[in-house]
Amino acid sequence: MTRMRFPKRRARAGPSLPAASTQAEQVRQAQRMETIGRLASGLAHDFNNLLTAILGYCDILLRRLSQEDPTRKGIEEIRSAGERAAGLTRQLLAYSRRQVLKPQVIDLDASVTSMIPLLRRLIGEDIELHPTLEPDLGHVEADPSQIEQVIMNLVVNARDSMPRGGSLVVETSNAELDETFAKRHAPTRPGRYVMLAVSDTGSGMDEETRTRIFEPFFTTKQLGKGTGLGLATVYGIVKQSGGYIWVYSEPGMGSTFKIYLPRVDAEISPETPGKTSPQPPRGSETVLLVEDDQTVRSLASEMLELNGYTVLQAPDGREALDLVRRHGHPIHLLLTDVVMPQMSGRQLAEGIATIHPGIRVLYMSGYTDGVIAHHGMLDAGVAYLQKPFTADFLARKVREVLDARAGRGPTGSTEGA
Numbered sequence: 001m002t003r004m005r006f007p008k009r010r011a012r013a014g015p016s017l018p019a020a021s022t023q024a025e026q027v028r029q030a031q032r033m034e035t036i037g038r039l040a041s042g043l044a045h046d047f048n049n050l051l052t053a054i055l056g057y058c059d060i061l062l063r064r065l066s067q068e069d070p071t072r073k074g075i076e077e078i079r080s081a082g083e084r085a086a087g088l089t090r091q092l093l094a095y096s097r098r099q100v101l102k103p104q105v106i107d108l109d110a111s112v113t114s115m116i117p118l119l120r121r122l123i124g125e126d127i128e129l130h131p132t133l134e135p136d137l138g139h140v141e142a143d144p145s146q147i148e149q150v151i152m153n154l155v156v157n158a159r160d161s162m163p164r165g166g167s168l169v170v171e172t173s174n175a176e177l178d179e180t181f182a183k184r185h186a187p188t189r190p191g192r193y194v195m196l197a198v199s200d201t202g203s204g205m206d207e208e209t210r211t212r213i214f215e216p217f218f219t220t221k222q223l224g225k226g227t228g229l230g231l232a233t234v235y236g237i238v239k240q241s242g243g244y245i246w247v248y249s250e251p252g253m254g255s256t257f258k259i260y261l262p263r264v265d266a267e268i269s270p271e272t273p274g275k276t277s278p279q280p281p282r283g284s285e286t287v288l289l290v291e292d293d294q295t296v297r298s299l300a301s302e303m304l305e306l307n308g309y310t311v312l313q314a315p316d317g318r319e320a321l322d323l324v325r326r327h328g329h330p331i332h333l334l335l336t337d338v339v340m341p342q343m344s345g346r347q348l349a350e351g352i353a354t355i356h357p358g359i360r361v362l363y364m365s366g367y368t369d370g371v372i373a374h375h376g377m378l379d380a381g382v383a384y385l386q387k388p389f390t391a392d393f394l395a396r397k398v399r400e401v402l403d404a405r406a407g408r409g410p411t412g413s414t415e416g417a
Contacts, residue, residue, distance in 0.1 A: 054388075
């Protein structure tokens, strides 16, 4: 395959950021990006609670209506809009580096190769796509779906910079970053990496654009032509995966985005296709539902009752403990929010376990994984449900936890009640 030659341009690099001429500037830029990330994370949490209600009640209404009912179309449109909004909150979580990832050992060459047909359709006939892949590429540990998102977002960005056509290269290679390179590109650490680069012959960027290119909602496109979250999502995924990203660009000279992910020696993780039943699973167990948001609590209760469960409700941990002490019958599952006033979900689970040693626990939250990890919710064996969730997903997750193998204690599935 012929290797494309792009016009030479001055490299602009920074600590996973656009060009910064001094370490002090790099630190200030990194702190600014971190502040924006915390704001994005808080917004995503609030939106997740709202979207849980919107998507959930749409599911309930659709379940009650016949296929011929003329009101179904309007409800389906509302649900579709809610799903698109949920996609935006996931991008905010990606930027803030606080989403829940499922990393595994992968081959970036295989990821790129599998996407080539899709990428060719995405860029159109006016742009030539040239994959340039390292034959003996090392492995990386990352979430496969998020890496695909990174590749797609970078390719779309390159396409949009070439409205009259051009050339686009997707390149992989092994890279050894030494001490000299690391000092010039703080806070990079020396070591073995796998590089993924996307280069274009498009319009390029000036200094001001490079400085802000990874900020959420920043875009050079016309109003309504983009969300400004594509490159922000890339930035967040790369950082959360332990990598670094730089952009090299000059006006009229095209752009190159280079990503470095730590190389690992482990073997590629085997694929384990999941099994799903066509209908949401039902049950007859008793579920204690603890959620401080009344709308979400009412929704989740209705979802569970529609699937046959008996539901006890409480708005916080203290009321939940009082309810458990008064309730004279077995409680099989605790479904609780992670972050609540007075008492966290983890503390509540530990308290209830002293009364019902066999109770199983499913945590839920609209917060990001930085928050829930602080509360111990990402530990091995912990069952966790990310908001927003659909009626179908809640039903399957509840059944999964109830049917799980016994013996995990109050953080996940425990011995049967």
